[in-house]
Amino acid sequence: MNLKDGSKFPRVVIIGGGFGGLQVAKKLGDKPVEVLMVDKHNYHTFQPLLYQVATGSLEADSIAFSLRKNFSDQKNFRYRNAEVTKINPEKNTIDTTIGELPYDYLVIATGSTTNFFGNKDIEHFAMPMKSIPEALNLRSLILQNIEEAVLLNTKEDREPYLNFVLVGAGPTGVELAGALAELRNNILTCDYPELEKEHMSVYLVDFLPRVLGAMSQEASKGATDFLTKMGVDVLTGVKVESYDGSVIKFEGGRSIRTKNVIWSAGVMGVVPAGINKNIIERGNRIRTDSVCRVAGFSNVFAIGDVAAMITDETPKGHPGVAQVAIQMGNHTAKTIIQLINNEPTEPFKYFDKGSLATIGRNKAVADLGKLKFQGFFAWMIWMFVHLISLLGFRNKIVVFINWVGSYLTYNGGARLIIRRYVTEAIPEKTAYLPKTDG
Amino acid sequence: MNLKDGSKFPRVVIIGGGFGGLQVAKKLGDKPVEVLMVDKHNYHTFQPLLYQVATGSLEADSIAFSLRKNFSDQKNFRYRNAEVTKINPEKNTIDTTIGELPYDYLVIATGSTTNFFGNKDIEHFAMPMKSIPEALNLRSLILQNIEEAVLLNTKEDREPYLNFVLVGAGPTGVELAGALAELRNNILTCDYPELEKEHMSVYLVDFLPRVLGAMSQEASKGATDFLTKMGVDVLTGVKVESYDGSVIKFEGGRSIRTKNVIWSAGVMGVVPAGINKNIIERGNRIRTDSVCRVAGFSNVFAIGDVAAMITDETPKGHPGVAQVAIQMGNHTAKTIIQLINNEPTEPFKYFDKGSLATIGRNKAVADLGKLKFQGFFAWMIWMFVHLISLLGFRNKIVVFINWVGSYLTYNGGARLIIRRYVTEAIPEKTAYLPKTDG
Missing domain, CATH: 3.50.50.100 (FAD/NAD(P)-binding domain)
Incomplete structure (x- = not known):
């Protein structure tokens, strides 16, 4: 990573520029960390309106936003247009189509894809x-x-x-x-x-x-x-x-x-290679603890659709909606800073703002x-x-x-x-x- | 052609929904003819702003417009999403990817494509x-x-x-x-x-x-x-x-x-198969007379970038710009109605409104x-x-x-x-x- 300021701040790598990943990056904006977002698409997709693109009532560019442009004012943010092929938690790196990238903290915010249930x-x-x-x-x-x-x-x-x-x-x-x-x-x-x-x-x-x-x-x-x-x-x-x-x-x-x-x-989580199968829960989601940390790791997080936070209160995890990803993103940014500062972390609590659906x-x-x-x-x-x-x-x-x-x-x-x-x-x-x- | 009104009006087939074709169709809107437009794209492209799509400052949909939607109020207009593979002027039909279509009058408004001069x-x-x-x-x-x-x-x-x-x-x-x-x-x-x-x-x-x-x-x-x-x-x-x-x-x-x-x-005309090579002029354009009629035919027209109206006044034809296509389209609609009514036709005269180019x-x-x-x-x-x-x-x-x-x-x-x-x-x-x- 060739950040111009040559900073030696801890590096937070975020895989995915969806609702969750975006929120982590944003909330780390003024913090003493390097933020590196990796996404195969150079834009954020506003998924709730995809159906209007499919039916031709909105143009694609209206519900997408350049990740680079979104963060052009955020000095500690860098973006790489690449696909992640594997994560290597034992050596704190990820393999990508543009090479191996090291991290100090990793946030898996890869979202979900369509589940055809094997058919x-x-x-x-x-x-x-x-x-x-x-x-x-x-x-x-x-x-x-x-x-x-x-x-x-x-x-x-x-x-x-x-x-x-x-x-x-x-x-x-x-x-x-x-x-x-x-x-x-x-x-x-x-x-x-x-x-x-x-x-x-x-x-x-x-x-x-x-x-x-x-x-x-x-x-x-x-x-x-x-x-x-x-x-x-x-x-x-x-x-x-x-x-x-x-x-x-x-x-x-x-x-x-x-x-x-x-x-x-149906949807299923997009789990990068390198995650142990025995921490994969229903819906192909990665099991996390109450601060979104992937089971067994102290510096790897999973948020949003790809995460299954299995606790006594949420035995099935959270629903796969934007609000969960956003709130988990927020909380994870906070948790990372707490970990860096050796401060105690707090368990994530989802605040359900409600649900809406339009018919026409x-x-x-x-x-x-x-x-x-x-x-x-x-x-x-x-x-x-x-x-x-x-x-x-x-x-x-x-x-x-x-x-x-x-x-x-x-x-x-x-x-x-x-x-x-x-x-x-x-x-x-x-x-x-x-x-x-x- | 399965026009609901079962009309027996003469059918004008227009190949291409660019500036020229669009104009012909529009000007025939209230005339006693069937208009059938064939284009492989279901939209009109506003080519002068293509460069802003290429540099990412405009979205594609902003400079395109659905041909069907554009003519949804014009009762005598029909559209077919197809490619023309050959024209058969001897039997007044065109071959297309959706079959053979007959015409009474044919307007070739196929425009131009990039000319790499054989390299x-x-x-x-x-x-x-x-x-x-x-x-x-x-x-x-x-x-x-x-x-x-x-x-x-x-x-x-x-x-x-x-x-x-x-x-x-x-x-x-x-x-x-x-x-x-x-x-x-x-x-x-x-x-x-x-x-x-x-x-x-x-x-x-x-x-x-x-x-x-x-x-x-x-x-x-x-x-x-x-x-x-x-x-x-x-x-x-x-x-x-x-x-x-x-x-x-x-x-x-x-x-x-x-x-x-x-x-x-450079550009070169997109000439459909079936046009005799000896009426192809420089820039792969079809030679026409002074009312845009393809040399040798009484009911086939070529307009815009694909046409070379070689007359004493315009020995090299007209420039390949939108204004020429629009004015030729206008004139051709008028000429077709004159031919139907057995009225005399008038030679096309290009009125040069001028040129503009923006740098930034x-x-x-x-x-x-x-x-x-x-x-x-x-x-x-x-x-x-x-x-x-x-x-x-x-x-x-x-x-x-x-x-x-x-x-x-x-x-x-x-x-x-x-x-x-x-x-x-x-x-x-x-x-x-x-x-x-x-």
């Missing part, structure tokens, strides 16, 4: 949506399939291209279902005069008995009502059996012909402590919270303008196929079906 | 910038190479990654040179504290004796002065001999080590008729003209906000590496040079 077919054919490139692929696929439908003449032929099956009815699935329903209700016949609304269907599937299983009964009911009114088929208590790129089959025999399966049914125009559900409400006011809060949480003034303004535009016109967003998405699920030979009329 | 090495290793995917590739390459430079310790090692060589000093080359110089002067040391301004160099090369060869002497001089003051090395009267991905060599022996060669030294903050050059001026006022006009020409209110606002933000902060733009650019010029094994310190 290789589904992994191959279904679309995940956990990163910006994935959301852009999904956007291309959705738009390409609508273009394909335009070329076909019967409802039956069009069905597979215009059936959207979202597996997993957590916030991502619910928000995506709402956005696709709005695309169908407000935009489809306007932009694609060849099609009819009735040709497109949105299915939201979960094996749990209700949508938004992590939220209150009231939120579930509110969301289900909103979705149903918007024309989404909500299929709860339904388990996916298989998907071969053309037909998704459910346990019990039902099936749907579709080229569009979007999988948000004027429609959201909110669980804020004992307050549970649905509708316009929840939607206003949802927008406000997401706008202020976005990194960068420019992004806030651009997203705000997009939302205002969409609200006024019912037809926001650019919906561009910048790079075609090509998969075996949609081989080129069937992607270009010949027109049958002329 | 395969340069074509392989240099970066073109004529489309949004190309501009995004360039953005990734520029940012990746700066990240590589960060990993190296000496000026000499860094040089190839931080030398930017722009070949072709037309508006694109000049504007890109200015934008890269601003990146160096205002952003480099701020976002990349490991680097120094002096490590980055921008070269603007042309074999002509002056920059902006198509504009006035005053404009050339103004642009050269601005560029030189900003630290750009302007090398005119210099011809490129070769580029192998590492070293660009010029006639006369000089060479520059660089991983970044951006080629805007407060710096532009303008040739407006006899008025030739440089500096702040030209820059204001440049911004105004580009803003009002952008399609879509949202795009105008978003670009405006980005520009205001950049102006106020000297550090606009997102500069994200969304998808890594990998080329043989930068094989992965050298792209990840090991850090030599730690």
